Amino acid sequence: MRTAKDFFTPLAVGAPTPLREIPARPSRAIHFFDPGNEKMAAKIPAMVGTTDVLLGNLEDAVKAENKEKARNGLVKIGQETDFGPTQFWTRINSLDSPWVLDDLTTLVPAIGDKLDVIMVPKVQGAEDIHYIDRILAQLEAKAGITKPLQVHAILETARGVANIEEICAASPRMQGLSLGPADLAADRRMKTTRVGGPHPGYLVRGDAPRTDDGGFAYDAERATYQQDLYHYTIARMVDACVMHGIFPYWGPFGDIKDTVACEDQFRNAFLLGCVGAWSLHPVQIKIANRVFAPSIEDVTHARRVIAAMGDGTGAVMIDGKMEDDASVKQCKVQVELAEQLAAIDPELKDLYDAIETPEA
Ligand SMILES: CC(C)(COP(=O)(O)OP(=O)(O)OC[C@H]1O[C@@H](n2cnc3c(N)ncnc32)[C@H](O)[C@@H]1OP(=O)(O)O)[C@@H](O)C(=O)NCCC(=O)NCCSC(=O)C[C@](C)(O)C(=O)O
Ligand SMILES: [Mg+2]
Incomplete structure (x- = not known):
């Protein structure tokens, strides 16, 4: 057990002192891009200032054969871009993948001074954060990084949800949590194939009207109301994050063309206490910027x-x-x-x- 006294001691000699408080920097949209996709990567410098966070994604949605290209592309973008007011994050590959060690040992020395937050997917428990915490300290010390890298965990397994409090409390680097609805649904064996959003089958139905003979007309037309499959998890995530002084986010909304339902999903998260959501396509940035700001x-x-x-x-x-x-x-x-x-x-x-x- 790490005692309270040791909690803010660097985990490697020469690593920066951990932050006592996670800065509340606006992060309405965490905009994802594939740094190995030349067309997308070329747009990134012009997107500085249009979104609160630009995140170079190395994990899912990047083909296995392109992992190295994406990593190298991210280094190039990190080195060549002045991010101004925009935060610069990355999502590394999962801890059980063959790519993550190269992600960390390449990114920290090359662009560790530019990166604000490292997003770690499929976090299962405190042990995953402890692993990342120590290796980041070692790499920061070696590279002479003076500002500690923050860590953001994606909640996308049942075990991760069950261990949510210990994940939040595992390190002073913990910046926040995002809900990853697709992997979470698969891990839980939920029966939706959508990336976030509602499901027409998950609903409540209004009562059957009375018949003249005092019975019920079960076959009559009755209003139905779709429910939010992720309501419990969002609420759980918000409580755990607030308790630990870190920030909760809704993750992706995969139906890019359905900007109306995307806005609803984001607004539900905002109303429940989330500070932002992911944007997978430029069209979603404006939605998040609008939704995650209080109305006039x-x-x-x-x-x-x-x-x-x-x-x-x-x-x-x-x-x-x-x-x-x-x-x-x-x-x-x-x-x-x-x-x-x-x-x-x-x-x-x-x-x-x-x-x-x-x-x-
Ligand atoms: C959905 C896709 C394939 C549609 O890509 P497209 O090219 O078919 O779309 P488009 O509408 O034709 O694109 C219009 C223009 O915008 C550009 N563009 C398009 N997207 C972006 C972008 N993100 N950033 C910057 N530029 C972008 C695109 O290159 C194009 O440029 P052009 O006009 O010059 O031809 C594409 O938007 C994309 O790949 N987005 C990112 C996907 C991603 O990162 N997925 C992983 C996160 S979700 C996840 O991991 C799940 C989770 C949490 O783990 C779990 O729930 O378990
Ligand atoms: Mg995922």
């Missing part, structure tokens, strides 16, 4: 409640609704996020600045 209506209302509540204690009526110490805290969540986003997004800043100062 919410910021207007929140500012109004905060102004009316003075020192934040007591209870007041606004538009017929009770507001008190707890609701003012809910409002501060919205206003603080709006301020963070306005600091990096001039369009949002203009929108939020245009809100008239609310009357108490």
